[in-house]
Amino acid sequence: MTQTAPRRSMLTRFLDGVERTGNALPDPVTLFALMIVMVIIASVIAAAAGVAVPHPGTGDVVEAKSLLAADQIQRLLVEMPKTFTSFAPLGYVLLVMLGVGVAEKTGFLTVALRSLVSGVSPRLITAALVFAGIMSSLAADAGYVVLIPLGAAIFMGAGRHPVAGLAAGFAGVAGGFSSNLILTPLDPLLAGITQEAARLVAADYVVEVTANYYLMLGLVPLFVIVGTWVTDRIVEPRLPKWVPTETPIPAVDGDVSAVERRGIQAALLSVVVLAAGVAALAWAPGFPLRGEDGSFLPLMRSLVSLMFIAFLVAGIAYGVTTRVIASDKDVVRMMADAMSDLGVYIVLAFIAAHFIAMFSWSNLGIISAVVGADTLRSIGFEGSPLLVSLILLAATINILVGSASAKWAFLAPIFVPMLMLLGLSPEATQAAYRIGDSSTNMITPLLPYFPLILIVGxxxxxxxxxxxxxxxxxxxxIAFGVASTAFFVGWLALGLPLGPGISSTF
Structure with a gap:
């Protein structure tokens, strides 16, 4: 008798359809290339139709320009190297990752995550896992590769269902991706893209790396509380009582050896010494990291460089102590390996830089922003409701397009100028995007680490x-999305700064 295949649930069939649709999409680089073609076509049509709007800042008439005009073709070819190398996120990411690469290749970041959750009281293990997951965005892929299987093993060792531990770790890593107690490589990356988009309206606008720091800092305890509550009250109770299987489960070592512990101590000591040096350089007005007027602006604008130095120093201190680094050649090799890991990003940065630049040259960016802002203003749709709509849009798109930088690179040139004209700062728009982008990371089958998590499960x-x-x-x-959105709306209602000196209004 032929056995019939088990009936597939509606949810599974829906997710299979999402997976097929997402896999059918071209690579993000190809998507940007297609959008460049669309911008060229739109510029030709708009220029031929004589589309023009008054500039909201100067009042001058802004006319659509055809990207196939002789001067625009010349500009594209002559300025191609400059367009690529002046793309703000590129330099930020390359610099920070030179330091992060050493900290990661020596094993410092991975061991730091393990030490964070080992030896924690059983009553606090769920909160510790979620918190460690949030902090793991400092360590690139380490959270997915190390923390999620480690969480499952720790729960199993405590007599709890390992899938609940897997879920708690995954929620922290993916759902808390945009929040942290410390600035991460994502901060300069998104700030650079936001700055490029903001300059469509204000030519000299600067978006600081700390643009969303206060808000993202405030989200950390919120995500820990929500993640712990969902794990303990919703997810784990619906799982069956854990009964160990007869098949041996691969062990995940959560212990930190004596050598690794000494390495962590050396790394932390090096960071403390570095922090003391930075404090000395910013001690008084006129010092290298302090403005003549007493402001800390030089310090704020040095944070990318300081992040690079901090990760580099900590990684070297850990590597030397644990003897992973035997000579300067090892450090250079690790930095080179980190750069090779960024090959795909560099290609993406090249095409994204030209998309943003050509969008700007055609004047379609400012034109669409003015027209869109006028339309929204006429129907009275602005302020927090508009930002909540952007959160929902980012969360939805994230199901099909995983890369945070890729999505922001094509959303920012449209939404940042548009919302600036409606009185919302670029930093507020960026914050809304970050909240929406992270909330659905854990439910998209297109997440690169989704197959790995399935294998662990x-x-x-x-x-x-x-x-x-x-x-x-x-x-x-759902809980992360609702809680963070409500938190964001409340933050705006109270008029709290998004970062040092950063307002939500433009």
Missing amino acids: KRYDPNFGIGTLVATMLPFA
Whole structure:
């Protein structure tokens, strides 16, 4: 008798459709190339139609320019190297990752995550896992590769269901991706893209790396509380009582050796010494990291460089102490390996830089911003409701396009200028995007680490599939999205700064 295949649930069929649709999309680089073609066509049509608007700042008439005009073609070819190398996020990311690469290749960041959750009281283990996941955005891929399987193993060792530990770690890593106690490589990356977009309206506008720091800092305890509550009250109770399987489960070492502990101590000591040096350089007006007027603006604008130095120094201190680094050649090799890991990003940065530049040259950016702002103003749609709509849009797009920088590179030139004309600062628009982008990370099958997490889940449940994982993580996605959006709206209502000296209004 022929066995019929088990009936697939509606959720599983829906997710399969999402996966097929997402996999059918071109690579992000190809998407940007297609959008460049669309911008060229739109510029030709708009220029031929004589489309023009008054500039909101100067009042001058801004006319659409055809990108196929002789001067525009010449500009594209002559300025191509400059367009690429002057793309603000590129320099920021390359510089920070030179330091992060050493800290990661020596094993410092991975061991730091392990030490954070090892030896924690069983009553606090869920909160510790979520918190460690949030902080793991400092360590690039380490959170997905190390923390999620470690969380499952720790829960199993405590007699709790390992899938609940997997879920808590995954929620922190993916859902808390945009929040941290410390600035991460994502901050300069998004700030650079936002700055490029803001200059469509204000030519000299500067977006600081700390643009959203206060808000993202405030989200950390919120995500820890929400993630812990969802794990303990919703996710774990619906799981069956954990009964160890007969099949041995691969061990995940959560202990930190004596050598690794000494390495961490050396790394932390080096960072403390560096922090003391930075404090000395910013001690009084006129010092290198303090303005003549007493402001800390030079310090704020040096944070990318200081992040690079901090990661580099900590990585070297850890590597030398643990003997992973034997000579200067090892440090150079690790920095080179970090750069090679960024090959795909560099290609993406090249095409994204030209998309943003050509969008600006055609004047379609400012024209669409003015027209869009006028339309929204005429229907009275502005302020917090507009930012909440952007959060929902970013959360939805994130299901099909995973890269945070890729999505922001094509959303920023439209939304940042438009919302500036409606009185919202570029920093507020960026914050709204970050909240929406992170909330659905844990339920998209297109996340690069989704297959890895499925494999970890199958260690404990042979039937663990896409539907199981999404059903497990959906309460986290909803709770994180609702809580962070409400938190953001309340933050704006109270008029609190998004970062040092950063207002939500333009």
